[in-house]
Amino acid sequence: xxQSMLFTxxxxxxxxxxxxxxxxxxxxAGFVHxxxxxxxxxLPLGLRVLKNLTELIRKEMNDLGGQEILLxxxxxxxxxxxxxxxxxxxxxxxxxxxxxNGSEVGLATTHEEPLTELLLDHINSYRDLPxxxxxxxxxxxxxxxxxxxILRGREFLMKDLYSxxxxxxxxxxxxxxxxxxxxxxxxxxxxxDRTYLTFSDGGSFSDFSHEFQMIxxxxxxxxxxxxxxxxxxxxxVLNDDVLSSLDLSRENLVxxxxxxxxxxxxxxxxxxxxxxxxxxxxxxxxxDVFMGCYGIGISRLMGSIVEALSDEKGLVWxxxxxxxxxxxxxxxxxxxxSQTSTDIYNTLxxxxxxxxxxxxxxxxxxxFADSDLIGVPVQMIISEKNISSGEVELKERAxxxxxxxxxxxxxxxxxxxxxx
RNA sequence: CGGGGCGUGGUGUAACGGCUAACAUACUCGGUUUGGGACCGAGCGACUCCGGGUUCGAAUCCCGGCGCCCCGACCA
Numbered sequence: 001x002x003q004s005m006l007f008t009x010x011x012x013x014x015x016x017x018x019x020x021x022x023x024x025x026x027x028x029a030g031f032v033h034x035x036x037x038x039x040x041x042x043l044p045l046g047l048r049v050l051k052n053l054t055e056l057i058r059k060e061m062n063d064l065g066g067q068e069i070l071l072x073x074x075x076x077x078x079x080x081x082x083x084x085x086x087x088x089x090x091x092x093x094x095x096x097x098x099x100x101n102g103s104e105v106g107l108a109t110t111h112e113e114p115l116t117e118l119l120l121d122h123i124n125s126y127r128d129l130p131x132x133x134x135x136x137x138x139x140x141x142x143x144x145x146x147x148x149x150i151l152r153g154r155e156f157l158m159k160d161l162y163s164x165x166x167x168x169x170x171x172x173x174x175x176x177x178x179x180x181x182x183x184x185x186x187x188x189x190x191x192x193d194r195t196y197l198t199f200s201d202g203g204s205f206s207d208f209s210h211e212f213q214m215i216x217x218x219x220x221x222x223x224x225x226x227x228x229x230x231x232x233x234x235x236x237v238l239n240d241d242v243l244s245s246l247d248l249s250r251e252n253l254v255x256x257x258x259x260x261x262x263x264x265x266x267x268x269x270x271x272x273x274x275x276x277x278x279x280x281x282x283x284x285x286x287x288d289v290f291m292g293c294y295g296i297g298i299s300r301l302m303g304s305i306v307e308a309l310s311d312e313k314g315l316v317w318x319x320x321x322x323x324x325x326x327x328x329x330x331x332x333x334x335x336x337x338s339q340t341s342t343d344i345y346n347t348l349x350x351x352x353x354x355x356x357x358x359x360x361x362x363x364x365x366x367x368f369a370d371s372d373l374i375g376v377p378v379q380m381i382i383s384e385k386n387i388s389s390g391e392v393e394l395k396e397r398a399x400x401x402x403x404x405x406x407x408x409x410x411x412x413x414x415x416x417x418x419x420x
Numbered sequence: 421c422g423g424g425g426c427g428u429g430g431u432g433u434a435a436c437g438g439c440u441a442a443c444a445u446a447c448u449c450g451g452u453u454u455g456g457g458a459c460c461g462a463g464c465g466a467c468u469c470c471g472g473g474u475u476c477g478a479a480u481c482c483c484g485g486c487g488c489c490c491c492g493a494c495c496a
Contacts, residue, residue, distance in 0.1 A: 012445065012457065013432045017488045037488065091496055110496060144421060144494060152495090203496070220495090265496090332454055365456035372456090383455065393455095 001324070003358045006030075008043050010370050020218055022303040023149025025315050029373045031323075038146025038154035040299070045374065048323035048354075050157065053298050054136050056188060056320055057159050060181050066134045066161055071114055073138065075106040079113040083274050093141040107140035112293060115162055116271045123289065125280050126166050130174065134161035136298065148218055150303035151259060161294040166279065168268070171290045175266060178294050182212055182262050189301065190318035191308050195261060198223050199246060200234040202266070208237070212262035218307045219259035226252045261301050267291040309398070315375030316398050324356040325418050327376035331364045331383035340407070341382045344392070347411055353418065372397065378417055380410075 008030030018024050018034070026032045031046030042050055058068065080086035086106070088094065095107040108114075115133060123129065139158045146154050163178075165171040179197060186195040191214050198211040213223050213232060222235040226248050233242060233253070243250065269288040272278065278286045302321075309316045319325060326348060330341040338359070345357045356376060358367050364383075371379050381393040391404045394413065405413045 009446080010457095011431060016432070017426080019489065034488090085496070093495075112496085141495080145490095145492095147490085329455095334454095362454090363456085363458060364454055365458070368456045370457080381455075385455075 001356055003356055004360050006044060006356075008045065010373055018149060020147075020149040020151065020303075020307075021310060022151060022218070022306040025306055025310055025373070026149065026303075029315055029375070031315075032150065038143060038152070040150050040153060045323045046302075049302055049317065049321055050298060052321040052323075053189065053302060054157075054159070057185055057296060057298070058136070060185050061132075061134050061159070061161060064132065064161075064177060064181050065130075066132045068134055068136075070135050071108070071111050071118075071137060073108050073140070075108050075114060077104050077106060079117050079275070080106065083113055083271060085113065093143060095140045095142050108137070109139055109141050110293075111135070111137075111160060112162065112267065112271050112291075113275065116275045116277050116291070119164060119277055119289075120275070123164065123277060123279055126282055129279060129289065130163060130165040130170055132161060132163050132174070134159060134294075148220070148303070150299050151218060151307075152220070153299065156300060157298040159296045159298055163292040163294070164272075164277075165290045165292075166281065166287065168290050171266065171292055175264065175292055178264055178292075179210065182264065182294075182296075185296070186212060186214070186261065188318075188320050189305055190320070191261070191305060194308060196223065196225055196230060196232040196258070198232040198234050198258070198260075199237060199242070200263075201236050206266040206268060209263060209265045211260045213258035214261050214304050214308060215256045215258050216304065216307045217257050218304075219257045221258050221260055222255060223258045224253040224255055227254060228252065232256075232258075259300070259304050259307070260297075261304050262294075262296045264294045265292060267293055310375065313369075314373030317375045317377055319377045319418060319420070322354075322375070322377050324354040324376045326353060326355045326378045326380055326414055327371050327374065328355060328357045328380045328382060329364075329367045329371055330357065330359055331367065331381055333361060334384060336387055337382055337384055340387055340392075344380070344382065344407075344410055348414060351411060351415065353414060378414065380414075 010030055011028045014024035014028050018027060026046060027034065029045065030043055031049065033041040033043060035041050077086050085091050091109060093109060096104055098104055136157060136159050138155055140155050143152065143154050146152055163171065163174050165174060183192065186192050195212050195214045198213040199208045200211045202208045211234060213221060223232040224235065224238055225232040233246065233248065268290060271291055272289040277289045279289060281287050306315060317323065328341055328345055330337055341357060345355055348355045358371065375397055377397050379395040379397060381395065386392050390407050392407060392410055393402060393404055395402045
C-alpha cells in the first residue's frame with residue numbers, strides 16, 4: 001500500500017486522556033480510534049494486526065483439531081436461565097436489551113450455554129466425540145471500569161474454543177495439548193519469553209484453571225513465578241496447600257505484575273449435565289459430555305504485545321503479525337529515487353510481500369519518525385546516496401541493525417527476513 | 421460502585437471575573453529544503469462539553485447533568 005493513500009495520519013502528541021502505553025501509541029500511530037471508554041475502533045493498520053493475529057491463531061486451532069463456527073452475539077435468555085447465569089447476581093456484566101415484543105435478550109459475554117445447547121442436535125454417540133469448536137467473536141462485557149486502553153474493554157475480540165470429550169481422561173489429553181499450543185502461539189507473537197502458565201482459580205468447575213500471564217506493569221494481576229519451572233501461581237489462589245500440591249516453595253517465587261492473555265478451563269460436566277448434553281457410550285449407558293473452554297482475547301493480546309515490545313520511539317511489531325512486513329522509505333524527491341522505490345515496491349508486492357511505501361512528499365526526518373512509530377519490522381531506505389552505489393539500506397526496527405544490500409539481492413534478502 | 425483528577429480549534433497547551441479567547445502543531449496556499457518530526461510568509465479553523473444560576477460582565481465562581489482518565493472494589 002502507498003502511504004499517501006492511507007487515510008489515517010500519525011499524531012505528534014498522544015491524546016491527554018490516555019495514559020496506557022498501548023492506547024497512546026496505537027492512537028498516535030493511527031491503529032485505533034477510541035469510540036468511548038472501553039470501546040475501540042480498528043483502523044486499517046490496526047485491523048491488519050488483528051487479522052494477522054486471528055489468522056495465526058486460526059491455523060493453530062485448526063492444527064489442534066478445531067472446527068470454526070460463528071455463534072450469535074444476541075443471546076436467548078432461556079439457555080442462560082437453565083444454568084442460572086442469566087441472573088445479574090451471578091453474571092453482573094451482561095449488557096441486556098429488549099426485543100420489540102418485550103422479550104429480554106443479552107449481548108454475549110461468553111458462549112458455553114448456546115454452544116452446548118446447539119450440540120444437542122449433533123451429539124448422540126461416543127462416535128461423535130471428541131469435538132473441538134471455536135470462533136472469533138466480539139464479546140460484550142459491561143465492565144464497571146474499563147481501563148488500560150485495549151487491555152480491558154467493554155467490547156473486544158476473542159477467540160474461544162470449547163472441547164467436548166467423552167471422558168475426563170480424553171479431556172486431559174487435549175487439555176495438555178492445548179497448553180502446548182498456547183505456549184506456541186505466545187512465542188510466535190513475540191512474548192513467549194515473558195508469558196507464564198499460571199495456576200488460577202478453577203471456579204466451581206475444577207481445582208484450577210490455567211491462565212497465560214504476560215509480565216508487564218500494565219497488567220492488573222499479581223502472579224508468583226517459579227522461573228526455573230516456568231510456571232506461576234496467581235495471587236488469588238496462593239497459599240501453602242496450593243504450593244505444596246504444585247510442588248513449589250515460596251523462596252523460589254518472584255512476584256510480578258502481569259496481564260492475562262489466555263485462559264483455559266476444565267468445565268467438566270457442569271454445562272452438559274444442566275443442559276442435557278449426553279451421549280451413548282460404547283457400553284450403552286448415557287454419559288454427560290466432559291467439557292473445557294479455551295480463550296484468548298485477541299485485542300487484549302494485541303495491546304499486550306504493544307506493552308511488551310514497543311520502545312520510546314513507538315510500536316515494534318514482530319514479523320508474524322506486523323501490519324506490513326516492509327516499510328519502504330523514499331528519501332529525496334528526485335526521479336531516480338522514486339523510480340527505484342516504485343520498482344522495488346512492485347516487485348515485492350508481486351511476490352506477495354506486504355509492503356507499505358512512504359511516497360509522501362515530506363521531509364526525510366518525518367518519514368523516519370513515522371516509520372519508527374508505526375513499527376513495521378523492516379525499514380527499507382531508498383535514497384539518492386544509496387542508489388548511486390547500487391544499494392538499498394535495510395534496517396530492523398526492533399534492533400536498529402542496518403544492512404546494505406545490493407539492489408539485485410533485495411528480494412531474496414527481504415524474503416529471508418520475513419521467514420526468520 | 422466508592423474515592424480523586426480533568427473537560428478550551430483536529431491534537432497538545434495558555435488566558436486575574438473585564439480587550440476581537442492566545443500559542444504550538446496539524447490542515448490550505450506560495451516559496452525554500454530533502455538522511456532524523458527543517459525553514460520563511462500568508463490563510464482556514466472554537467457558541468470554551470451540555471443546561472441552569474450569580475454578576476454590569478463568566479472559559480474562569482456556584483448548582484445539576486454528561487463525558488474522559490487514574491486509584492480501589494469487581495472481573496463467568
